Amino acid sequence: MNRKIKLGACQMVALTIAAAVLLMPLRTFAQTQISYHKNRYKPGDDVKLGRQAAAEAEQQFPLLRDSEVTAYVEKVGQRLVASIPAEFQHSEFRYYFKVINASDINAFALPGGPMYVNRGMIEAASTEGEMAGVMAHELSHVALRHGTAQATKAQKYGLLAGILGIGGAILGGPVGTAAQVGAQGVGVYFLKFSREYETEADLLGARIMANAGYDPRDLARMFQKIEAQGGGGGGFLSDHPSPANRYARINQEAQYLRVQERTRDNREFLAIKERLRGYPRAQTMAEIQRNGGRYPNQGNNYPDQGNNYPSNPPRGRVEYPSSRFRNYAEFNVLQVSVPDNWRELSDQGSSVWFAPAGAYGSTNGQVVYTHGVNIGATRTNNRNLQQATNEFVSALQQGNNNLRARSNYQRTYVDDRNALSIALSNTNEATGRAEVVNIVTAQLRNGDLFYLITVVPDSDYYNYQNTFQNILRSVQLND
Ligand SMILES: [Zn+2]
Numbered sequence: 001m002n003r004k005i006k007l008g009a010c011q012m013v014a015l016t017i018a019a020a021v022l023l024m025p026l027r028t029f030a031q032t033q034i035s036y037h038k039n040r041y042k043p044g045d046d047v048k049l050g051r052q053a054a055a056e057a058e059q060q061f062p063l064l065r066d067s068e069v070t071a072y073v074e075k076v077g078q079r080l081v082a083s084i085p086a087e088f089q090h091s092e093f094r095y096y097f098k099v100i101n102a103s104d105i106n107a108f109a110l111p112g113g114p115m116y117v118n119r120g121m122i123e124a125a126s127t128e129g130e131m132a133g134v135m136a137h138e139l140s141h142v143a144l145r146h147g148t149a150q151a152t153k154a155q156k157y158g159l160l161a162g163i164l165g166i167g168g169a170i171l172g173g174p175v176g177t178a179a180q181v182g183a184q185g186v187g188v189y190f191l192k193f194s195r196e197y198e199t200e201a202d203l204l205g206a207r208i209m210a211n212a213g214y215d216p217r218d219l220a221r222m223f224q225k226i227e228a229q230g231g232g233g234g235g236f237l238s239d240h241p242s243p244a245n246r247y248a249r250i251n252q253e254a255q256y257l258r259v260q261e262r263t264r265d266n267r268e269f270l271a272i273k274e275r276l277r278g279y280p281r282a283q284t285m286a287e288i289q290r291n292g293g294r295y296p297n298q299g300n301n302y303p304d305q306g307n308n309y310p311s312n313p314p315r316g317r318v319e320y321p322s323s324r325f326r327n328y329a330e331f332n333v334l335q336v337s338v339p340d341n342w343r344e345l346s347d348q349g350s351s352v353w354f355a356p357a358g359a360y361g362s363t364n365g366q367v368v369y370t371h372g373v374n375i376g377a378t379r380t381n382n383r384n385l386q387q388a389t390n391e392f393v394s395a396l397q398q399g400n401n402n403l404r405a406r407s408n409y410q411r412t413y414v415d416d417r418n419a420l421s422i423a424l425s426n427t428n429e430a431t432g433r434a435e436v437v438n439i440v441t442a443q444l445r446n447g448d449l450f451y452l453i454t455v456v457p458d459s460d461y462y463n464y465q466n467t468f469q470n471i472l473r474s475v476q477l478n479d
Contacts, residue, residue: 030256031203031207031253031256031257032203032253034144034200034203034204036144036145036149037144037145037146037149037152037153037197038149038152038153039145039148039149039152040148040152041145041148041151041152043090043092043093043112043145044092045111045148046090046092046093046111046112046142046145046147046148047092047093047094047111047112047113048112049110049111049112049147049148050110050111050112050113050114050142050147051112051114053110053111053114053462054110054114056461056462057108057110057114057116058098059459060288060459061100061101061102061116061285061288062100062101062102062288063098063099063100063101064099064100064101064119064279066099066275066279068272068275069099069122069272069275069276070097070098070099072268072269072272073097073098073099073117073122073131074096074097076097076128076131076132076135077095077096077097077115077135077139078095078097079132079212080132080135080136080139080208080209080212081095081139082212083208083209083211083212084139084143084204084208084211085204085207085208085211088140088143088144088204089143090143090145092112093112093113093142093143094112094113094114095113095114095115095139095142096113096114096115097115097116097117097135098114098115098116098117099116099117099118099119099122100116100117100118100119100285101119101279101282102118102119102120102282102283102284102285102288103118103119103120103123103281103282103283103284104118104120104121104284104285105118105120105121105124105225105226106118106120106121106285107121107134107135107138108138109138109139109141109142110142110147111142111145111147111148112142113142115135115138115139115142117131117134117135118285119276119279119282120282120284121134122272122273122276123273123276124222124225125222125225125269127218127264127266127269128214128266128268128269129209129214129215129218129264130218130219130221130222130225131222131269132209132212132214132218133205133209133214133216133218133219133220133221133222134219134222136204136205136206136208136209136212136214136219137201137202137205137219138201139205139208140200140201140202140203140204140205140208141197141201143204144197144200144201144204146197146200146201149197150194150197198246199246199249202219202246202249202250202253203249203250203253205219205250206219206250206253206254206257207253207257209257209259210254210257210258210259210260211260212260212262213259213260213261213262214259214262215254215259216250216253216254216257216259217250217251217254219250220246220247220250220251220254221247223246223247224247286320317358318356318357318358318359318370318371318460319341319356319357319358320463321339321341321342321356321463321464321467322339322340322341322342323339324339324340325337325338325339325340325470325474326338326339326340327474328344328352328354330352330375331352331377332478333377333444333477333478333479334375334450334475334476334477334478335474335475335476335478336354336375336471336474336475336476337470337471337474338354338373338471338474339356339467341356341357342354342355342356342372343355343356343357345360351374351375351376351377352374352375352376353369353372353373353374353375354372354373354375354471355369355371355372355373356371356372359371359372360372361430368428368429368430369455370428370430370431370433370435370455370456370457371455371456371457371460371464372454372455373452373453373454373455373468373471374451374452374453374455375450375451375452375453375475376450376451377444377448377449377450377451378392378448378449378451379448379449380392380447380448380449383443383447385418385419385420385441385442385443385449386409386420388441388443388449389409389420389422389439389441389449392439392441392449392451393405393422393424393439396439400426400429402425402426402427402429403424403425403426403437404424404425404426405422405423405424406423406424406425406436407422407423408422409421409422410422412440413442414440414442414450414452414472414475414477415442415475415476415477417442417443417477418442418443419440419441419442420440420441420442421438421439421440421441422438422439423436423437423438424436424437424438424439425437425458426455428457431457433457433458433459434457434458435455435456435457435458436454436455436456436457436458436461437453437454437455438453438454438468439451439452439453440452440453440472442477444477444479445479446479450477452471452472452475454468454471456468
């Protein structure tokens, strides 16, 4: 497949003429074409992954259990679903809509159909159309199968290799990529896709809006609101087209869309908003995660002690990884970037840990981590990457009785070098919690084995995937 958004020759001519005449408005002659990206998954895989992710999301975030509000959002959602153009309908998909009791202006949709709309998004919208706009954008990611398309692309580069091998209860693959969760303000819960995907979701979203009888410009207006509410501070806008550009693009597209007849009636929407006002203030998603009981603040936060490990098991509050990264040079051969709210904690000279405060401590005289990355190199007797890795992993298993492989080895890359990745499950010896351990290995020129190990509790797994991927991607080996 070629580029997904085609700029026809006629459009180029049109732009040239427009430039020459200066006063002519910028116009294309037709709707932008959108097509699917390469995807090695079947639509049924989207459904399966989305279902797992939905279960996880509902564990993490409180649903607003108000049948009137939910029924209303579901009704608007199904109207949009019915307006998805035929070429982007999938009989396997099951779209449904739930409301999360959180104040962020946000919504996210998962592969195969589950969608979660934040209470804050409904409250921030002035009309039903504005609320529907964000939903139509999110629906478009699902209909275009962006989650699994992105996983397909990432897998080609090995970025998700280890993650995709993981089955079962935790979020794997596309969802790990898709449902990026962090604490950096508005927009972080939006599926984190490339600009190209975002533009496609805007354009298809505008089309769905028009088909459903909404003004497609409402979608653009909502992005402006998100910006006005400080959406520029988080990672969202740094990686995505600015709302101003999106606004212009959506409005441009809207000229070619015929909005189906529908009476603009906001009475029901306003009644729902009124109903929401009766509830106590909702927390932000970050607050929910912080106070959610997973890391109960027991008045036991460790003061900053530099590299001295507290002589207690880790059970402080763990801050979510910052989206700003700091670069470190290690062992004369390695460069790596990690979130700037993580600390560098050296281990035994050949390995280094990076971990957030509250995520490390000691138990039985041993240092224990709950969240973080361990990077190092080790001597092996094997010049073959697979054999050297087997040797390394079994050595780790000897010291950690609960460490079990949960995937096969996957081929991947570290700094363009062949690498292997494997996912393991473990029970953390300090906290007793189930955790996911991912190991990536590559060979150094001197035959040593480079390794990068990530550790995170199952319950936090999908909050950390983006961070771990960025760390792995940042590694430079200069041996
Ligand atoms: Zn999006």
